[in-house]
Amino acid sequence: MYKVLLADDESYVTKSIASTIPWEELGLELVHIANNGVEALEYIDTSPVDIVITDVRMPGISGLDLCKQLNQKNKNIKIIIISGYADFAYAQKAMRFGCISYCLKPIEYEELQYFLNIAVNKLNEKYRNNPVNLLDSIESENLEQIRKGLKLNGIAQDNLYTAIALGNDIMVDYKLRNNCICLKLGVGKYAYLFENPQEQMIFIKKALQNPKILGIGYCKKASNLKDLKSDIQHCINLSYQFFIEGQSCACSERYSSDFASEKMNSIRLFLASNNYHEVIGVLQDIQHSTYRKLFQIQDALKLCNSIYSSLTTEDDKYIYTFDQLVQEYGNFNNMLIKSMEFLTESRTLDVSQCYQASSNFLKIIKYINNNYTDDISIKNVADMLNLSPNYISQLFKKETGTTYTKYLMRLRIDKAKELMDNTMLSISEISEQTGFNDYFYFLKAFKKSEGITPGKYRKKL
Structure with missing residues (x-):
């Protein structure tokens, strides 16, 4: 729902508009009615809105002054002017301040509804593009720009709950829906930012029911803006736990495992002495152990590269990303099998x-x-x-x-x-x-x- 503020000093006008426009059908929510421009600005300073409908002549601050200040504060707010004066100069100034329409009183509600639809379409376009800029701000760790990006998407808090979903489906569109922002990180990889943990849990439950979603990584604790980039990266790592598990799953923490570190150390030692038979034995232990799931995607990547680097000096066999690992092997068990085959087969070539x-x-x-x-x-x-x-x-x-x-x-x-x-x-x-x-x-x-x-x-x- 896009948020609408209505500003007019004539109460019968505001009551009529409030009761006549089918807000919900248009995807809108009338969040506040202000009696003058000062009250409208005070509300907008603390509570983000997407659309402002304002009269031209009001006590304190006129509608045109309100438009000018809103245009300076946030050019993405869509403004619709209503006035009892058919004055071209008023309309011209209104358009200069970014207003999308100028409606005369008495108001024709079909006309107002038409212009509200235009505002909604413009906002939809803005929300499709805005997350890209927000993503760049997160990557550069520019806190001021992150706050602006969040505010444009209707979120005015510094603590967010994060989740990453991998798979050939997007759970929400590129706009605010259910207190959530979605950011595309790559092919089949999306970050979701939530205002509260309840929405995060609802999302995870729905995602796990979606057969196209492979894995989900999420933080149970809220992320503050200065840690947002690192927490998103952390959730990305967690989301690949499906590779280890061999099936879709949601993961919220990384396990510290003596089993994984012990096996990795053994493999390194045997590889250093070219004792490939013993390496195969360790891989078989990992494959058949109930502790195999304590491995993490980072461990799997290191393990794979350690084995292939032992038999070739070329870097073509190296796996550089988790996506490559998934594409190459599908799951951890298959990676172990292929690694053992590689170690046992002759790799000589004329x-x-x-x-x-x-x-x-x-x-x-x-x-x-x-x-x-x-x-x-x-x-x-x-x-x-x-x-x-x-x-x-x-x-x-x-x-x-x-x-x-x-x-x-x-x-x-x-x-x-x-x-x-x-x-x-x-x-x-x-x-x-x-x-x-x-x-x-x-x-x-x-x-x-x-x-x-x-x-x-x-x-x-």
Whole structure:
């Protein structure tokens, strides 16, 4: 419901409007009736509103002065002027202060309702775009801008309850609904900010009933604005617990496990001495132990990379994000199985065969250039072209002097810079269109590559 304030010193006018307009049908809530401009400003200073309907002539502050001050405070407030004076000069000034319409008394309620619909449509458009700016403010930890973004979305408090949902569905639209703000973090990844824990719990219950939702991470305690970025990142990590569990779940805390740290230490020691048989034994212990669920997504990522780095010096086998891990293996148990197979199989390859395969290399490059916006790993490319991942890795190194992973990263970064140069797309939208399915990972990768954040790069332009 968008919030409406009505300001007029004639009580019969306000009573008539209040009782005649079908507020709820329009998606509106009449939250306050002010008798003058001063009272209207005092209310708006403490309670955000989306639409103001005001008379031109009122004691204290005129309707036009009210419009001017509201325009200075918040240009997103939609203003409708009502007046008994058919004066073009009044209307002209009203439009200059951002008013969307000028209605004459006696009021024609169909006309007023028509202009309220216009205001609602404009607000819907604003709420679809505003969370992107709010996300940028959270990333830069600009508390003042975060407060402004929250206030524009109808939230005026500094303590929020956070949740992250992963999956091919969005639980609410990009606007305020049920005291909630939704922010898109990447493909199938959304952050939700709530005013109270009750709404958070209702959301989690509904999300778990949705078959398209894979995992949910949430904080039981309220997050203050200075910790909002870190708490969102914390919830992102928690949301991937479904990978460990092997089924959709909601997670609110990370467990400190001696079992996980003990097994990880054993694997590192055995890998260092090239004792792969013992590593397989430890992986089997993890697979069959009831304590397996005490592992976290970070542990799984480290475990996977430790094993593959033990048998190859190339970085193509490395997993850099949780999304890659999920795409590659689906769940933790499958990752353990594939890791054991990797350790037991012979990974030798006649490198000389690679040097004779320029046609295959051209196919590989063409496939990457046509599909870099997707989450493609070297295994995906190998499967699509009926080649071995090791074959592609060695062929890539021979033909380009770099690795598959570095080539793909460079391509995506260059495409992102091109979009920042030539479009008005937001940073979040650019990250998605260049194959970075995680907003925060894109920021980190871009800064590592270019030495500055995407936001600063765009400002330099």
